[in-house]
Amino acid sequence: MNVVTPFEGIGASVRRKEDLRFLSGRGQYTDDLNRQGQTWAHILRSPHPHARIRGIDTRAASAMPGVLAVFTGKDMAEAGVGGLPCGWLIHNKDGSPMAEPPHPVLAVDKVRHVGDPVAVVVAETRAQARDAAEAIAVDYEVLPAAATMAQALAPGAPQLHEGAPGNLCYDWHIGDKAVVDAAFARAHKVATLELVNNRLVPNAMEPRAAIGEYDRGTGDYTLWTTSQNPHVIRLLMGANVLHIPESRLRVIAPDVGGGFGSKIYHYAEEAIVTWASGRVERPVKWTADRVESFMSDAHGRDHVTKAELALDQDGKILALRVSTLANMGAYLSTFAPCIPTYLYATLLAGVYTTPAIYCEVKAVFTNTVPVDAYRGAGRPEATYLLERLMDVAAAETGIDRIELRRRNFIRPDQFPYQTPVALQYDSGNYHATLDQALQAADWAGFEARRAEAKRRGRLRGIGVSTYIEACGIAPSAVVGSLGARAGLYEVGTIRVHPTGSVTVLTGAHSHGQGHETTFAQLVADKLGVPVAQVEVVHGDTGKVPFGMGTYGSRSLAVGGSAMMKAMDKIIAKGKRIAAHLMEASVEDIEFERGEFRVAGTDKKKTLTEISVAAYVPHNYPIEELEPGLEETAFYDPKNFTFPAGCHVAEVEIDPETGRTQVVNFTAVDDVGRVINPMIVEGQVQGGVAQGIGQALLERCVYDENGQLLSGSMMDYTMPRADDLPPVGVATHTTLCTHNPLGVKGCGEVGAIGSPPAVINAVVDALKEYGVRHVEMPATPERIWQIINANRPRMAAE
Amino acid sequence: MYEFAYHKPSSVADAVKLLSADPEARPVAGGHTLLPALKHRLARPTALVDLSGIAELRGIRREGDKVVVGALARHAEVASSDVVKGAIPALARLAGTIGDVQVRNRGTIGGSVANNDPAADYPAAVLGLGATVVTDRRRIAADDFFTGMFTTALEPGEILVAIEFPVPEKAGYAKMKNPASRYVMTGAFVSRGPQGVRVAINGAGPCVFRQAEMEKALAANWSPDAVANIRQSPDGLNSDIHGSAEYRAHLVTVMAKRAVADAG
Numbered sequence A: 001m002n003v004v005t006p007f008e009g010i011g012a013s014v015r016r017k018e019d020l021r022f023l024s025g026r027g028q029y030t031d032d033l034n035r036q037g038q039t040w041a042h043i044l045r046s047p048h049p050h051a052r053i054r055g056i057d058t059r060a061a062s063a064m065p066g067v068l069a070v071f072t073g074k075d076m077a078e079a080g081v082g083g084l085p086c087g088w089l090i091h092n093k094d095g096s097p098m099a100e101p102p103h104p105v106l107a108v109d110k111v112r113h114v115g116d117p118v119a120v121v122v123a124e125t126r127a128q129a130r131d132a133a134e135a136i137a138v139d140y141e142v143l144p145a146a147a148t149m150a151q152a153l154a155p156g157a158p159q160l161h162e163g164a165p166g167n168l169c170y171d172w173h174i175g176d177k178a179v180v181d182a183a184f185a186r187a188h189k190v191a192t193l194e195l196v197n198n199r200l201v202p203n204a205m206e207p208r209a210a211i212g213e214y215d216r217g218t219g220d221y222t223l224w225t226t227s228q229n230p231h232v233i234r235l236l237m238g239a240n241v242l243h244i245p246e247s248r249l250r251v252i253a254p255d256v257g258g259g260f261g262s263k264i265y266h267y268a269e270e271a272i273v274t275w276a277s278g279r280v281e282r283p284v285k286w287t288a289d290r291v292e293s294f295m296s297d298a299h300g301r302d303h304v305t306k307a308e309l310a311l312d313q314d315g316k317i318l319a320l321r322v323s324t325l326a327n328m329g330a331y332l333s334t335f336a337p338c339i340p341t342y343l344y345a346t347l348l349a350g351v352y353t354t355p356a357i358y359c360e361v362k363a364v365f366t367n368t369v370p371v372d373a374y375r376g377a378g379r380p381e382a383t384y385l386l387e388r389l390m391d392v393a394a395a396e397t398g399i400d401r402i403e404l405r406r407r408n409f410i411r412p413d414q415f416p417y418q419t420p421v422a423l424q425y426d427s428g429n430y431h432a433t434l435d436q437a438l439q440a441a442d443w444a445g446f447e448a449r450r451a452e453a454k455r456r457g458r459l460r461g462i463g464v465s466t467y468i469e470a471c472g473i474a475p476s477a478v479v480g481s482l483g484a485r486a487g488l489y490e491v492g493t494i495r496v497h498p499t500g501s502v503t504v505l506t507g508a509h510s511h512g513q514g515h516e517t518t519f520a521q522l523v524a525d526k527l528g529v530p531v532a533q534v535e536v537v538h539g540d541t542g543k544v545p546f547g548m549g550t551y552g553s554r555s556l557a558v559g560g561s562a563m564m565k566a567m568d569k570i571i572a573k574g575k576r577i578a579a580h581l582m583e584a585s586v587e588d589i590e591f592e593r594g595e596f597r598v599a600g601t602d603k604k605k606t607l608t609e610i611s612v613a614a615y616v617p618h619n620y621p622i623e624e625l626e627p628g629l630e631e632t633a634f635y636d637p638k639n640f641t642f643p644a645g646c647h648v649a650e651v652e653i654d655p656e657t658g659r660t661q662v663v664n665f666t667a668v669d670d671v672g673r674v675i676n677p678m679i680v681e682g683q684v685q686g687g688v689a690q691g692i693g694q695a696l697l698e699r700c701v702y703d704e705n706g707q708l709l710s711g712s713m714m715d716y717t718m719p720r721a722d723d724l725p726p727v728g729v730a731t732h733t734t735l736c737t738h739n740p741l742g743v744k745g746c747g748e749v750g751a752i753g754s755p756p757a758v759i760n761a762v763v764d765a766l767k768e769y770g771v772r773h774v775e776m777p778a779t780p781e782r783i784w785q786i787i788n789a790n791r792p793r794m795a796a797e
Numbered sequence B: 001m002y003e004f005a006y007h008k009p010s011s012v013a014d015a016v017k018l019l020s021a022d023p024e025a026r027p028v029a030g031g032h033t034l035l036p037a038l039k040h041r042l043a044r045p046t047a048l049v050d051l052s053g054i055a056e057l058r059g060i061r062r063e064g065d066k067v068v069v070g071a072l073a074r075h076a077e078v079a080s081s082d083v084v085k086g087a088i089p090a091l092a093r094l095a096g097t098i099g100d101v102q103v104r105n106r107g108t109i110g111g112s113v114a115n116n117d118p119a120a121d122y123p124a125a126v127l128g129l130g131a132t133v134v135t136d137r138r139r140i141a142a143d144d145f146f147t148g149m150f151t152t153a154l155e156p157g158e159i160l161v162a163i164e165f166p167v168p169e170k171a172g173y174a175k176m177k178n179p180a181s182r183y184v185m186t187g188a189f190v191s192r193g194p195q196g197v198r199v200a201i202n203g204a205g206p207c208v209f210r211q212a213e214m215e216k217a218l219a220a221n222w223s224p225d226a227v228a229n230i231r232q233s234p235d236g237l238n239s240d241i242h243g244s245a246e247y248r249a250h251l252v253t254v255m256a257k258r259a260v261a262d263a264g
């Protein structure tokens, strides 16, 4: 009988294996887990943006029903608990290291933002813990706060940290300023733009949660946590904060409901529940409520930038000069310093042949929640700036915005292409993605749609963005030289079981991305094992050898590559076993999709026959080969990967209310080889949703005193289904040249390419009002203010 | 949430008795405003008196030239009621745009009107139609009912039993939603009928209010154009991160115009 199995390998839209459990409510998220004898922690947080703690009286709280313990920052410091570490060191222009002030797990003598943890109550129930926390009396001396970067940098500003004079974390730069200044001096035209990249609150669907468990019998600790990278948490928390050796600390990140970067970092609550479980000798659980998430999850973006573009008379870019203020918030979150530097300024060449670039970045402490990577991290900020600036330059030079981009694109024959800001792009075809997107979006037919909308009283606009990003992070030696305090390789283990099914252990972590499917497809493609027989294990330091986790669209490019290397080792060993069994020489054994053949004969052995032989080594080359069929590989990438593409947005504005609707969105992305087109489509759509959110809706607002105004869903505008247009997703592939799969990554492209496309469309829609820039988010009121302010001018004309 | 006692009376009289015996007790209907407040520990009642078991508070019926809506009528019931759709289609449409499906299946008209959130929908219809609020002890005209932000003429322990809407000749509603909460940023309910011409503005100010100038203009000429050039003063209007008082004042005109168009 000939059984036709559907193709499940690379390129197949295999349905996501994990969705059955997610959609049927059978996922096991941290908050779903409850441990024997479990207690609850409630964290008392600062209501003040900036205050000195004169004293904390915990007596009443300690006497409340059900309370097991109350701990303050002083208690933890006295017990030798360290501060939260920062994983990246940036150097100032003068070569000195950045200011790296201490970040205590619980505030010790000062609080520095609303939500800063001050004390923890451990009680029998969650409600008891919360009741008792209300009975803690903290004697605050309220200090003036620096809520914005402008306030923090002003003379005489309130100082957040002793070790950071002027609230400056670092003053960094990249590029040759003299060369850039000289290019500006001979420019034909200079386009200038000042803009704000709005602060965002990531808002993963699952709030953060953690359970710490101390085993009295062994002295070992286990932490369940909502993390994107459990091994990194084990390393940082074990080595820097709690001083627990890896061998006695297990970190498990079970099902995690979205991260977008906000669950990369080592957070105070993880250390608190782990340490407290040792003190009360019972498991301690904490789950954030949404309001807590708003004031304790790391925020994203928050730049204020001035950018200038120098062009010659043909519209060729001569140079780019950028000056950015980047908000760090009150403390340095794990990767905060590298976001506005090496993940931002290095992307300022974009897809263009700009020969000279200079960028300086001042990172500033303010009395706000720490800021760190959020979907795209640094690259959306660079892309937004560049793609807005290209439109401004087009308006200033009178050259069509598409033509201006084309004139400056790096051509397909110029790869590998070295930019003036450190990166070397390996492959791409920006003309092709642009052409394909313009075609799909019917750019040519737009004016008719604009005219039709006008008859309905709507202002319609179209915008384009041609972006690039660097992901697949990252070559360890390169990032090490730039200040990273970790390597950024990945680890994969392939365990072929005796009967031929496979378990994959990966150091990447899936929190919505569909790794259990995509990674199984790699095994199906390479080893010929059906997807249903491949188990993907991730998120547990007790099971997976090591790993750096998932962020920066690195899982497939780096983690998948490690798996491919491990599978190469499996095949190499399998060939030796096959050679033995079929009495052939190893050189004559060929392997394809699950079968080892002796070249030129019809002799063959299946992978299952080989795995049986490996685990039941009765007839086996036992002298020269170990039994078993399991291999591990560490893969350190040779370069970043460079997804790129073109996004086109079409918007309609109601001029009476200022409300903007995105009515059409087209994304054509080059993400390298596509393993599962359906998953790529979903990733791009999700990213675009967040990009539209940033462009039109989302805005984290502090008042001038440092109180968080957008502290819940009542005031923070998350995009909803009816805010979003149909998003057309297509790919145009050029392969990554330096990883075994040719993949580039698709997790962030949507959020990177889309915001400038949307704002360019908004500006285009408002063309008749003489508008050259609109800040994000383009809220109804903001648009109405612009229309209202420019109406008299129109009437006068 | 703090601890509280829970009562479920089956008559208005029993509910009133429970409430008057304990000034810190609060009635609860759909719970979609009160429960979030309890969860956030913003309210601390000693007891909740659950009204959901009281049959007298249910039902939607036509009584002559009035539509009587029981306090416990859920938004979804009002939206789909043939009586309402036939007599005051704008009211049914309004109910169908409150919150989301879950909210509409729990929230009640009585809870919404008693709560008088400046950003709520129903107060605009009650004032804009010149309805009468019926309680366990009296009848209150809409013009006397909404007294300020989150405050009404209801006395402590007084229960809203039903709302009587006079059937208008024409009525229409339009609103601009707050982009985050989707409550009303500025809305206008307009009607012409036994109560004359009425224009009620919600969302814009601390409490729903009537726009006299627009009423006058519409009485003379019932058309969107009649209100298109009437400017609302921003003085005293709400201002927040989503909309300044100036923007809301502008929206009053836009929404009034659209409400008249909606009324036809």
Ligand SMILES: Cc1cc2nc3c(=O)[nH]c(=O)nc-3n(C[C@H](O)[C@H](O)[C@H](O)COP(=O)(O)OP(=O)(O)OC[C@H]3O[C@@H](n4cnc5c(N)ncnc54)[C@H](O)[C@@H]3O)c2cc1C
Pocket (backbone or CB within 6 Å): B026, B027, B028, B029, B030, B031, B032, B033, B034, B035, B036, B051, B071, B097, B098, B099, B100, B103, B106, B107, B108, B109, B110, B111, B112, B113, B114, B115, B119, B120, B121, B122, B158, B159, B160, B161, B181, B182, B183, B184
């Ligand atoms: C996510 C969400 C979105 C929402 N969006 C909107 C929106 O867009 N527009 C809008 O208008 N509303 C909105 N609401 C509010 C919703 O309509 C509420 O349900 C309504 O305002 C209150 O009705 P309730 O029956 O839930 O009242 P409850 O929460 O039960 O009570 C509210 C208050 O009224 C009192 N009360 C209740 N019934 C009576 C009575 N019969 N007599 C006297 N006092 C009484 C209670 O004691 C309490 O003080 C939203 C709510 C949520 C949760």
